[in-house]
Amino acid sequence: MPVGRLLPLEGAAAALVGGYHGTWIPAAEAAQVPLSSAYLGAGVLAALPADRCGPTETARVLRYSALQSAGQCGPCLNGLPRMAAAFQTLATPGPQGTARTDLSRWAGLVEGRGACHHPDGTIRLVRSALTTFATELDAHANGHCTATDHTPLLPVPAEGI
Secondary structure (H helix, E strand, O other), X not given: OEHHHHOOOXXXXXXXXXXXXXXXXXXXXXXXXXOOHHHHOOOOEEEEEOOOOHHHHHHHHXXXXXXXXXXXXXXXXXXXXXXXXXXXXXXXXXXXXXXXXXXXXXXXXXXOOOOOOHHXXXXXXXXXXXHHOHHHHHHHHOOOXXXXXXXXXXXXXXXXX
16 A cells, blocks of 8 residues: 555655654655555654755654654764764755765665664664755755745654753
8 A cells, every 4th residue: 555545645746654763755746655664663653744855854853853862873972962963964054064974874884783673773774864955955955845844743852852
């Protein structure tokens, strides 16, 4: 069954399939993608309205994921916080420096090296966000965000930590 039959995607920019360790998929593609264990992850589906900022939502989730680490291995202790900070740079309109290149490189260094799979799920989210929101990231690099509603959408517990 395609994701679009389970999740209303009209007026959406993207779908998050599999929760915070899942995959961002452009809405038009998600409407046709069959729901399978390859994408399902935690079984969470969320639509990102077209008026919201995908990079900002991703940055919020990445910060939360970095804070949820047990801090038992290098990828969680060092890699995830650095990746969350780099993605926050991408989510903020203005100069991005080497943040995109760094994220791509760090994803390769972190993947498969954690004491558990927490870093791997985070890498999946990062890689899909870099692809799905590439146009928005380009707009951010040029100093503006196309979102018209900046209200946080995805629930992130203890955001004030």
